[in-house]
Amino acid sequence: MTIHLEKAVSRVDGPLKVTGRALYAGEFGTADLCTGYVVNSSIAKGRILRIDTTEALKVVGVLDVLTHENRPAVASYNESYTDMDAADGKHFRPLYNDRILYSMQPVALVVAESFEAARYAASLVRVDYESEPPQADLYAQRSEAHKAPTELPPDRGDAEEAWTQAPVKVEAEYHSAAEFHNPMEMHASTVIYSTDGKLTIHDKTQGVQNSAQFISNIFGLPDGDVRVVTPFVGGAFGSGLRPQYQLVLATMAALKLKRSVRVVLSREQMFSFGHRPExxxxxxxxxxxxxxxxxxxxxxxxxxxxxxxxxxxxxxxxxxxxxxxxxxxxxxxxxxxxxxxxxxxxxxxxxxxxxxxxxxxxxxxxxxxxxxxxxxxxxxxxxxxxxxxxxxxxxxxxxxxxxxxxxxxxxxxxxxxxxxxxxxxxxxxxxxxxxxxxQNPASAKAVITIDGSVVVSSATADIGTGTYTVMTQIAAECFGLPLEKVTFKLGDSTLPKAPLEGGSFTVSSVGSAVKQACEALQQQLLDQAKQDDQSPFKNFELTDVIFENGTMRIKASPQECIEITELLKQGGSPSMEALASASPKEERxxxxxxxxxxxxxxxxxxxxxxxxxxxxxxxxxxxxxxxxxxxxxxxxxxxxxxxxxxxxxxxxxxxxxxxxxxxxxxxxxxxxxxxxxxxxxxxxxxxxxxxxxxxxxxxxxxxxxxxxxxxxxxxxxxxxxxxxxxxxxxxxxxxxx
Incomplete structure (x- = not known):
């Protein structure tokens, strides 16, 4: 049997990346694509008194400037809306109203025929604010602290008394500064608008289904009208777990203009959402x-x-x-x-x-x-x-x-x-x-075709961790095939359900589903072989057979084998597929x-x-x-x-x-x-x-x-x-x- 797991295998997606053929969220396009550029607030707390877009709208190629005053109606902006990685509270809603909650908050989106026009016009947008003194000093605000909404392990014994009576003890305070993710690929969303009102979105995300559901909920769109496709992510480290504001703004502009819109954040703007907390x-x-x-x-x-x-x-x-x-x-x-x-x-x-x-x-x-x-x-x-x-x-x-x-x-x-x-x-x-x-619940589909190749899929992501490679290895080892005969598809919200890629649980979650999908497909092939009353496989179970180089063999009698292509012909179909879902077992x-x-x-x-x-x-x-x-x-x-x-x-x-x-x-x-x-x-x-x-x-x-x-x-x-x-x-x- 071909052994692929626990080996030093080069990334199967490596050639696409090093030759520039791997496309990222900001690299997809269409003929009618226009560009949005974000205008960020210059204050951290207060409200907007006036936004003057007059000069920006005069720039050749500018199509619109979206603000809280003229944005299209949004289905759930006045209600609580969330995502799979949301924190407790009232979640930030871009262009919701005139309130400023933090410095560099997006206050407008300039949309133009070209990136250059949008960026230049953005510099011409004038915003007047009523500013309030912000509170940003962790030390100074210690008295305002409140209990975190999370369940901690219960206290054991009397820790204070034990510390007081102990012969050896230390006491110290440790401080850690805020850190920023800074992935190589900046956050971007390209929203492809179809004439039937459906959206295909290329978003820098660690969860395509999360982004798709998020957009469907906010804009009141049927689930089938939003598809998120992200085959490659240039690093994320957690910054792509929650949908970021450029996704909402790009979608908002596309729906209002009925055109495809791309919004890519600048490196400076990458510091305008989230970080590791101080x-x-x-x-x-x-x-x-x-x-x-x-x-x-x-x-x-x-x-x-x-x-x-x-x-x-x-x-x-x-x-x-x-x-x-x-x-x-x-x-x-x-x-x-x-x-x-x-x-x-x-x-x-x-x-x-x-x-x-x-x-x-x-x-x-x-x-x-x-x-x-x-x-x-x-x-x-x-x-x-x-x-x-x-x-x-x-x-x-x-x-x-x-x-x-x-x-x-x-x-x-x-x-x-x-x-x-x-x-x-x-x-x-x-x-x-x-x-x-x-381990989180996940699903995967496995398809084997008449030429003996296998395609496995799940709506997970690869943020540079090697998901493409390890899932290919799992499927290839299950079927005893060389890696080049196996393809793994990910990063599409229409694929079988997968959790966010984060927390180091992708292999345990999606990998288990891939393994189970492959085993379910193997069972179908074995069942097909048993249709023939004269089949040597008639009285054997899946644990009694192995799959190797396009054949199914009896372990105890390796000479007894059948070509997978022959099984497919017997079934009267050029392919066979199986869908499986994996969840943590109760024993855990x-x-x-x-x-x-x-x-x-x-x-x-x-x-x-x-x-x-x-x-x-x-x-x-x-x-x-x-x-x-x-x-x-x-x-x-x-x-x-x-x-x-x-x-x-x-x-x-x-x-x-x-x-x-x-x-x-x-x-x-x-x-x-x-x-x-x-x-x-x-x-x-x-x-x-x-x-x-x-x-x-x-x-x-x-x-x-x-x-x-x-x-x-x-x-x-x-x-x-x-x-x-x-x-x-x-x-x-x-x-x-």
Whole structure:
């Protein structure tokens, strides 16, 4: 049988991308296509007094300027409307009324025959405002915090009393700055208007069916009148989970003008919706003389907007990652006059684990115990937050062992500031990573044709993670076919139902559906073979046969086989198809399912300049079965790189008086480049899991970044003896601490 899974397969969509034949949302077009350009507000709070579009409308080629005063009627704008990734509250509605809720809010859309005309005319739109003082300082607004609308694990024991009585304890506050997604492809929507009023929309999205339903609901269109097609996404990292405002504006213009409209946001406008929220985290940890945790208190304040309550899983990890009898968690939100934050790679975990793992490092020094050893002593094989459910699998101890061995952790000198080469201070740091292993309901269709090729489809997305490739591998292995004989279709809202691509659950969800669709199709082929009373397959079940190179064979007697093409001929059809839906099995309810990692980092800090270089990093990952090694390794490497950015560079700089982001471009918003990246090493620890899903795969998009920032911060402390609790750790903080 041809084996494709767990191999280093090159991306099947790679040739299309490197040759420029892959089309993205802003690259589709039609003969009557016109362009929209967004006008953004210059204030953060208040209302619009007047919009003067006179000069803009004089520009040759300008067709219209849409504002809250002249936009077409919208079916559900005066009601609550939502999407699959919405936060609680009153969701932002572009061009709804004269109220300004945040800086750079869209206030008008100029539509013209050309992009150049639309952009120039947009500069001529004049808006008069009545401004109000915005609130954008998380520290200053702490008194306005309210409980986040999310359910936390219940308190265990008396955490405060246990902390007070403990012989070893630490208390610290950690701050993390806002981060922006900044995918390579900017957000765009191309709405193709048909003469019958139907819309085909090419939208940068992580969920085509979400965008289609969203538009249908807002504009009161029948479901069949809106089709969203997105075959390729140039990165998203969570920014495409919710439909962004350019989708609504482009659709609004297309329906009003009865023409096709494209709206592409500029790089500056990419900073006008969502980001990873700024947080303040207060940690109190305590252990006994042997290093066993006796108290964990984790309190978080995260920012949200004035109109929605954005919540993510920040504190829950502190109740489950380690065994501790006394735990108290708290999660509050502080409303600010900014746009609602968005999910961003490993939402919640990357923040909460940063603070927890930094505090664990501080506790290790207070207890005089090696940081790795402290974590091993507090390892738990069950999940304390769930009432001690067993994990479906958990090879975290093996991550510690293999990662430490590959990294050379035993060469670490325990004393901070004790390792040095010339003027370079050398530090070793490590941290644990964790992310939930989820599965959502999904469907897929498999079709086999007379030439022996297989086409599998589902309305999922590929945001660069390798979805095309791994789904092709799953189907190819099921049928024992070479990869070139299998095609996987995605990114079309008319395909079988799929969840949003996010949370590292695409392989477990859609992959399981693909596997089941292929097996259902195999069953149909076997049933067809059994129609012949003389068939050697008459008394065999699906588990007794294999599919290989266009044939179906009996495992015990491989010489007994039949061509798939012959079966199709017998059935009188040039093709055969099967649709299957996969859902989490009930057995999962008795287990906790999660991925884990151990991250080891070496930093070099220049004594004279305070610069920090990440010279080495090893990440050992336990994530079940790794179905596609090359895209899988790439996912972890990408997470490691982003962790470096989070720890050292990425920071949305906010003018708190204006509530406006000052570095809204990729020249001043810093992130890692090639010169910042050195020796990155990935270890996939073998982990067998029959509970998590039929494939045994847990997902790896998120786990690669979790724990990285903490490991870097811990390494900087070991190198310098300075504990910096404010991300990003820039050289001025290294000098000042």
């Amino acid at each position: 947080t303040l985290q207060h940690l109190k940890l305590a252990c006994d003389q042997d290093g066993k945790l006796v108290s964990t208190i984790h309190e978080v304040m995260g920012e949200t907007s004035s109109f929605e309550d954005f919540t993510e899983m920040v504190v829950v990890w502190s109740a489950s990652l380690y065994q501790c009898p006394n735990v108290r968690l708290k999660y509050d939100l502080v409303p600010l006059d900014l746009y609602t934050p968005l999910d961003m790679r490993a939402p919640g975990a990357v923040l909460g684990v940063y603070a927890l793992e930094s505090a664990m490092d501080e506790l290790s020094y207070a207890a005089g115990i090696d940081p790795l050893e402290l974590r091993i002593r507090n390892f738990t094989a069950t999940d304390p937050a769930s009432g001690n459910n067993p994990y479906s699998s958990k090879e975290l101890l093996e991550c510690y062992r293999q990662g430490a061995e590959r990294f050379g952790w035993n060469k670490r000198s325990p004393q901070p500031r004790s390792m040095k080469e010339g003027r370079q201070l050398i530090g070793y740091g490590m941290a644990t990573g964790v992310w939930e292993a989820m 309810d008795n287990y906790t399912t999660a991925t884990h990692s151990a991250v080891f980092v070496e930093v070099r800090v220049d004594e004279d300049f305070g610069t920090v270089q990440i010279s080495r990093m090893v990440s050992a990952i336990a994530a079940g079965r790794i179905l596609s090694l090359k895209p899988g390794r790439n996912q972890i490497l990408g997470g490691m790189v982003w962790g470096i950015g989070m720890a050292l560079q990425e920071e949305g700089m906010l003018d708190k008086k204006l509530a406006r982001w000052m570095n809204h471009n990729i020249a001043e918003y810093h992130y890692p480049v090639n010169a910042d990246i050195h020796d990155l090493d990935v270890i996939f620890v073998k982990e067998h899991d029959e509970i998590v899903n039929p494939l045994g795969a847990k997902g790896i998009g998120e786990i690669g970044i979790v724990g990285v920032a903490a490991a870097i911060a811990n390494a900087i402390y070991h190198a310098t003896g300075k504990r910096i609790r404010d991300l990003p750790i820039t050289l001025d903080k290294v000098f000042q601490s």
